[in-house]
Amino acid sequence: MSLPSPSPRRKPLHERTIQLRSYVREDGLYDLEAELLDTKAYDFTRRQGVHKAGQPVHHMHVRVTFDTSFTIVDAVACYDAAPYGDQCMSIAPAYADLVGMNLLRGFRQRVKERFGRTAGCIHMSELAAVLPTAAVQTMAGQEGGEARRASETRPFHLDGCHALRVDGPVVAREYPRWYVTPQQPQAAGGATCGTELDEVIPSSSSDS
Incomplete structure (x- = not known):
């Protein structure tokens, strides 16, 4: 069911797209990849010149590898676009500190504590925050329904x-x-x- 149509006329301003994909690996671990893309529906002026409508304002990725207990054993983050270029992108290596966190045990709070304010990127941390429920969906079909019910x-x-x-x-x-x-x-x-x-x-x- 779609949202009801709004009554006043309107024009688009901003679009954020978040995509997630998960994979089972041949070593028995799982990869979960998340991508965030922000675009504007209009041209605007920046110090570097005019930023055209549709061009990425933010475009970032994070991948975590986790085991059957939902503990992260590897993590990597990277950027394709960020408003302040290298100053934004330089924080990417810090997200290796996701390793050791458990996706189902206080994960979002630990992300806030580790990457809050100047210790992280607010958009990358927002992207990391969507990982837990996607991890649950990743594992939901890995055991038969009857086995889960009889557990x-x-x-x-x-x-x-x-x-x-x-x-x-x-x-x-x-x-x-x-x-x-x-x-x-x-x-x-x-x-x-x-x-x-x-x-x-x-x-x-x-x-x-």
Whole structure:
């Protein structure tokens, strides 16, 4: 379903495109590549001259290699275009410090801490921030559905979004082992119906 058409007339100004691709490697690791491209819909003047509509303002890439635990074992970043040229691009090697971070365990907060303000590039860090959910999608099809449902370990993505809440119909149908009966409103006498607190499975450790 598309967005409804706006009522006032308008003209385009800015377009940002983010693309992600993932790969399984022959060594058993996974590569996740992300690309960010910013363009303007109009010409504007810069110190170096006129920047034409459609020419990249920002164009950057980051690739992380991670294992089955979602831990990053290799990382590289590079630029094709940046507003301040080499002054922007010189920060690219710093993003090798993504190595050792886990994509599902506080990843975005660690990126903010390591690459905040002058220690990083805000656009490269924004690009890195989209990696966790793409990593989850990368791994989602690597095991059979029945194997996931029969696993003794609760799937990490449960309670990670509205559709996959543990007391919802999707979990009841797809992951009945981990389904929790919804709590009912508290009765007038103070008794609580439904699941006891100690039956509720803690939230997963996936990144927010």
